[in-house]
Amino acid sequence: IFPVKTSLVGFTSHSHGSDTFPRLSSCSCSIEQWDSDEPVPRSELLAKVAGIRGLYCLLTEKIDAEVLDAAGPSLQVVSTMSVGYDHVSLEELKKRGIRLGYTPDVLTEAVAELTVALLLATSRRLLEAVHEAKNGGWGTWKPLWMCGYGLTDSTVGILGLGRIGAAVTARLKPFGVKRFLYADTGPRPDMATKIPAEFVPLEELARHSDFIVVCCALTPETQGICGNGLFSLMKDTAIFINTSRGGVVNQEDLYQALVNGQIAAAGLDVTEPEPLPTDHPLFKLKNCAAIRRAAWGSEDSRAAYTGYCQPIFKGVELCLHET
């Protein structure tokens, strides 16, 4: 794929690169790497991509017309160390005939597990409970204090029933969930039948779910899809969980829904921006558990991401997204 003397720029973290690039160097290509855990500055990226044949990036790099123009006509493939590729403009790649590599499936289990953890932590108010135990707020045993919501006999609504959404339902089922609903761009019988989950319009999902779990990709269609229109239809006892992308949520609307008691609580693994400023209003709410983006990162998923790198560069056909 990369003939001798082809230059490849790998913009990735030091810790990831030290594991991966020795393997890449057995390919006949030269590699330039951004050697830091901090994201590569935009100006550096634009300067260094000129004349490269392949670009390996993280989701911190926005790969748009400006970067592709700076790279020039030699660029043949962009690969991202991520499952989501909303930071890459498919339209611009397509125009230039550039192919895209990504890492589908490396994190399905990891994200599903953390989604369940976040759902339980949010619905049973675990972060608040830790806080109250530490700060002395827990004075004496009070029978009705800090009750949360349980999953038994509940209805769970999945927004986006792909691999991760289905993996979440498999993990939630043993908790005694009564009904799974899902909303998507269309029915997904391949995923839904064995759960089983019922395909419903988003409005119906909002009205009937005790828990809404967002697992969809960020696309122009899903940008801001979780806004007042959704929150205003939800039960005031409902829990909202997002482990997909911050961009699917209108955060101002979510804040209002949490403050006004339109919904009971939210658990967020992803926000817009990331990191969320430490003085952000969402951090001030007791009924919002916003964590650093952590769902993707188990030891196993990280090893799987790294394992993908060699096929990406040695045989990009293995993991190409058709642009």
Ligand SMILES: O=C(O)[C@H](O)CO
């Ligand atoms: O897309 C991915 O790989 C993950 O969301 C990283 O957080």
